[in-house]
Amino acid sequence: MTATNNRSIQIRGLTKEYKKGVPVLNGIDLDIPGDGITAIIGPSGTGKSTLIRCINRLIDPTSGQILFQGQDLAQLSGVPLREARRRIGMIFQEYNLVERLTVMENVLTGRLGYVSAFKAWLRKFPQEDIDEAFALLDAVGLGNFVNQRADGLSGGQRQRVGIARAIMQRPEILLADEPTSSLDPKTSVEIMEIMADMAGCRNIPVIVNIHNVALAKRFCQRMIGMTGGRVVFNGSPAELTDDHLKEIYGGEDWLE
Amino acid sequence: MNATMNRRWDRFTPEQRFLRFAFYFLSVAAMVFSLKNIEIIPEFLYDAPEQLADFFQRMWPMDTAYYQKSVQAALIETLNIATLGTLLSLAMSIPVGIVAARNVVPIKSLNMLAQLILVSSRSVNTLVWALLFIAIFGPGAMAGTMAIAFRSIGFVGKLLGEALEEAHRGPIDALTATGASKASVFIKGYWPQVMPSFVSIALFRWDINVRESAVLGLVGAGGIGMAMDTAMNLFRWDQVAVVLSTIFVVVIIAEIVVSAIRRRII
Numbered sequence: 001m002t003a004t005n006n007r008s009i010q011i012r013g014l015t016k017e018y019k020k021g022v023p024v025l026n027g028i029d030l031d032i033p034g035d036g037i038t039a040i041i042g043p044s045g046t047g048k049s050t051l052i053r054c055i056n057r058l059i060d061p062t063s064g065q066i067l068f069q070g071q072d073l074a075q076l077s078g079v080p081l082r083e084a085r086r087r088i089g090m091i092f093q094e095y096n097l098v099e100r101l102t103v104m105e106n107v108l109t110g111r112l113g114y115v116s117a118f119k120a121w122l123r124k125f126p127q128e129d130i131d132e133a134f135a136l137l138d139a140v141g142l143g144n145f146v147n148q149r150a151d152g153l154s155g156g157q158r159q160r161v162g163i164a165r166a167i168m169q170r171p172e173i174l175l176a177d178e179p180t181s182s183l184d185p186k187t188s189v190e191i192m193e194i195m196a197d198m199a200g201c202r203n204i205p206v207i208v209n210i211h212n213v214a215l216a217k218r219f220c221q222r223m224i225g226m227t228g229g230r231v232v233f234n235g236s237p238a239e240l241t242d243d244h245l246k247e248i249y250g251g252e253d254w255l256e
Numbered sequence: 257m258n259a260t261m262n263r264r265w266d267r268f269t270p271e272q273r274f275l276r277f278a279f280y281f282l283s284v285a286a287m288v289f290s291l292k293n294i295e296i297i298p299e300f301l302y303d304a305p306e307q308l309a310d311f312f313q314r315m316w317p318m319d320t321a322y323y324q325k326s327v328q329a330a331l332i333e334t335l336n337i338a339t340l341g342t343l344l345s346l347a348m349s350i351p352v353g354i355v356a357a358r359n360v361v362p363i364k365s366l367n368m369l370a371q372l373i374l375v376s377s378r379s380v381n382t383l384v385w386a387l388l389f390i391a392i393f394g395p396g397a398m399a400g401t402m403a404i405a406f407r408s409i410g411f412v413g414k415l416l417g418e419a420l421e422e423a424h425r426g427p428i429d430a431l432t433a434t435g436a437s438k439a440s441v442f443i444k445g446y447w448p449q450v451m452p453s454f455v456s457i458a459l460f461r462w463d464i465n466v467r468e469s470a471v472l473g474l475v476g477a478g479g480i481g482m483a484m485d486t487a488m489n490l491f492r493w494d495q496v497a498v499v500l501s502t503i504f505v506v507v508i509i510a511e512i513v514v515s516a517i518r519r520r521i522i
Contacts, residue, residue, distance in 0.1 A: 056433050086435030096426035100448040109444050113435025121443045162430075169434055 008034035014064035026229035037206040039216035042226035048209040056088045086113035089171030093178035095158040097150040107133045110168025136164040156187035176208040315497035322495040334479035338465040341404025349409045353416030378410030386477040397478035419453040459514045
């Protein structure tokens with residue numbers, strides 16, 4: 001239990017203003033459990049992506065705390081920030097692979113927090129990292145694409161590489177920012193399955209922004225509904241009713 | 257009448273239309289003004305074809321023996337100046353170009369310093385750089401090489417900096433999120449994205465430098481221009497013709513080589 005418990009995140013009074021006086025996140029208080037998959041749903045522009053990016057500090061919050069393993073992530077900078085980031089994997093909507101590098105090189109970039117820049121430049125990664133990368137690529141079904149360049153892959157294949165790269169970090173928590181929004185429905189389910197499997201068997205809690213409520217209900221143990229920069233729902237998928245959805249997204253015609 | 261009919265649509269506001277008109281008007285006015293200002297002497301214009309024919313007559317037949325005697329050695333020196341100068345400028349312009357890119361180095365004062373270096377390198381003509389370095393190193397290929405290198409920093413550095421600023425943000429975010437150091441993010445995130453442009457820029461600059469180093473000899477900075485200068489001072493137009501044809505052929509070969517390499521790499 002302790003192994004998973006300390007992977008939880010407590011967010012306190014988190015506010016982000018891109019323009020002064022116009023908060024995108026408006027004092028978020030949230031406890032994210034240290035196991036299972038937590039979905040964040042809500043309309044576009046409501047700050048879901050900003051919230052996730054505040055956790056690994058791709059975006060700097062204006063104020064508030066993000067507590068993870070006894071550290072306030074919001075206050076970190078320099079080397080402590082890099083060391084915290086190493087423990088947080090991330091999967092992106094647009095995959096964000098380095099297009100001109102091969103599949104293998106992209107997966108190995110997951111180890112850049114541990115390998116020196118000079119060794120990375122010479123492509124001298126430790127053998128155990130290479131073994132693990134091969135194993136991960138086999139697991140996501142890309143064992144035959146090792147030396148193919150990322151710009152030659154389909155969207156689904158790219159996202160598999162993205163997942164392998166994130167798992168390659170051996171993260172203690174996984175963030176996923178709309179991981180399936182650029183994919184077709186069938187591939188979306190496959191990607192969610194791979195992500196859930198990979199994280200599940202390694203006890204990595206996942207926080208995922210997702211537009212597709214049905215997909216969220218199918219894969220997630222917990223759902224957080226946001227609207228206007230605030231959390232308006234926090235509970236299990238079974239507790240999420242149409243009334244909640246109306247509150248989160250506004251209107252009701254689309255529910256029919 | 258239907259309210260949806262005859263709706264007015266204007267691409268530009270009246271102010272925009274006025275500004276556009278003013279722009280065209282000023283352009284034409286500037287051209288007319290310039291034509292009046294340069295004081296073309298009509299007599300010189302009338303007998304230009306005659307002069308041109310005379311010129312070519314003096315160039316032909318070419319003194320082909322001059323190639324073996326002086327041009328070949330000078331040509332090799334020119335290529336050396338161009339190539340060494342380009343390599344030297346690459347080494348110096350990579351750090352300056354990186355510092356000039358505002359997304360890679362988000363420190364305003366450093367960006368401005370790098371821009372200043374790039375602008376000063378570009379604002380001085382290669383021939384002027386050559387005169388400066390002749391004062392330091394004396395006449396010859398050394399001064400020419402340095403002149404080529406210093407003029408190229410601005411070109412290569414500016415284009416490298418711009419390529420870096422156009423790099424996609426996504427992969428950079430992804431690598432930053434792994435906890436990679438700035439150096440690692442640069443090597444694995446930025447560099448693969450700008451590498452093809454960088455090779456292109458370097459080859460293009462080498463191509464330009466072959467042409468520029470051909471002229472450097474006119475101010476005494478070595479290379480094939482020296483041979484041309486000597487021939488011109490002696491009014492040996494048949495020898496000047498040999499030099500000009502050599503430069504022409506070399507420039508075409510350089511162009512072919514550069515485009516072949518560029519096609520391979522991208």
